[in-house]
Amino acid sequence: MIHGSTDTHAYVLRVAPGRENMLERCLDDDRVVIGWPGMEGLLDNAMEWVPFRSIVSEAYYPDATSLRKAGAAAGHLWRFIRDMRLGDFVVVPAPSRQFYVARIEGDAQRADAEGVGYWRRVEWLNGKQPLDRQLASAALQSRMKIQGSTASASDLVADIESVLADGRSIAAGEPAPTFERDMRKALLASALEQLRFGRLDPFKFEKIVQVVLDSLGAVDSTITARSLDEGDDIVASVLPLGLFELKLVAQVKHYNQVDRPLGSHVVDELVRGMEKHDADLGVIITVGEIGEDTEGRVQELIDTGSRIALVNGERLAELYLDHCLESH
Numbered sequence: 001m002i003h004g005s006t007d008t009h010a011y012v013l014r015v016a017p018g019r020e021n022m023l024e025r026c027l028d029d030d031r032v033v034i035g036w037p038g039m040e041g042l043l044d045n046a047m048e049w050v051p052f053r054s055i056v057s058e059a060y061y062p063d064a065t066s067l068r069k070a071g072a073a074a075g076h077l078w079r080f081i082r083d084m085r086l087g088d089f090v091v092v093p094a095p096s097r098q099f100y101v102a103r104i105e106g107d108a109q110r111a112d113a114e115g116v117g118y119w120r121r122v123e124w125l126n127g128k129q130p131l132d133r134q135l136a137s138a139a140l141q142s143r144m145k146i147q148g149s150t151a152s153a154s155d156l157v158a159d160i161e162s163v164l165a166d167g168r169s170i171a172a173g174e175p176a177p178t179f180e181r182d183m184r185k186a187l188l189a190s191a192l193e194q195l196r197f198g199r200l201d202p203f204k205f206e207k208i209v210q211v212v213l214d215s216l217g218a219v220d221s222t223i224t225a226r227s228l229d230e231g232d233d234i235v236a237s238v239l240p241l242g243l244f245e246l247k248l249v250a251q252v253k254h255y256n257q258v259d260r261p262l263g264s265h266v267v268d269e270l271v272r273g274m275e276k277h278d279a280d281l282g283v284i285i286t287v288g289e290i291g292e293d294t295e296g297r298v299q300e301l302i303d304t305g306s307r308i309a310l311v312n313g314e315r316l317a318e319l320y321l322d323h324c325l326e327s328h
Contacts, residue, residue, distance in 0.1 A: 011088065097132065214236075
């Protein structure tokens with residue numbers, strides 16, 4: 001389970017103390033590591049920054065003319081020892097444009113072995129499998145290009161959670177997210193937003209639906225005058241294979257209360273409209289959601305031979321984007 005609360009922080013960490021890549025060993029041992037071994041006292045949580053930096057300076061940069069290098073090293077150690085908390089994310093860049101994500105499971109411990117100064121117990125997420133950097137947002141990809149040992153990524157927690165969700169989808173056999181898929185998803189969300197809350201009144205919405213039906217192959221479509229509407233907002237013909245003519249009746253609802261799905265009364269309205277025109281096909285189209293009772297009522301009619309389809313807001317947005325936007 002991924003902890004996505006506002007208390008969750010994230011860090012980028014290169015597990016290569018002394019320039020030795022220890023990623024494989026870290027994966028095997030369920031830990032992350034950082035270098036600078038041989039110092040005592042840094043695990044004292046009461047110690048403030050200046051004495052913390054002084055220990056690093058005296059151990060590694062005793063002849064330096066400034067505290068710049070000691071400050072940089074101490075900053076990485078401080079982040080690893082002090083800033084990281086249980087439940088935080090750690091993003092670990094890997095070769096071949098991949099990366100791993102772990103969650104902190106333990107406090108910092110002193111190691112003093114093989115160039116490792118300190119280590120932390122972690123849970124490797126995504127089944128210990130690497131993630132392709134192309135799955136990550138541009139901001140997260142950029143953050144993984146750090147040259148130092150650590151970097152804060154707490155502003156990218158949502159991006160990390162998103163890429164982990166994509167990893168689970170891929171593991172389940174779903175297609176990998178791509179720029180094109182992300183762009184389509186954004187366009188569909190925008191189209192749905194406009195259909196629900198844009199500059200449309202019920203009459204304009206009927207015109208939009210008429211355009212969609214025409215783009216899908218309907219012919220001779222007409223919008224029924226309000227005074228004559230009996231569940232037949234739009235009437236059209238469809239010509240399968242160009243050999244048959246079927247009558248289609250559409251019941252159109254510019255009903256955008258997504259928290260209150262469209263009720264089953266619309267089915268009865270559509271049935272009256274179909275009977276009026278002796279229609280072969282019926283469709284209910286809305287910008288909102290369609291209730292389970294409505295779906296159940298339609299299924300009952302389908303089981304007795306009626307041919308009725310339901311189109312909710314998301315499906316309508318897809319149809320409009322795919323068939324109408326370019327030409328209208």
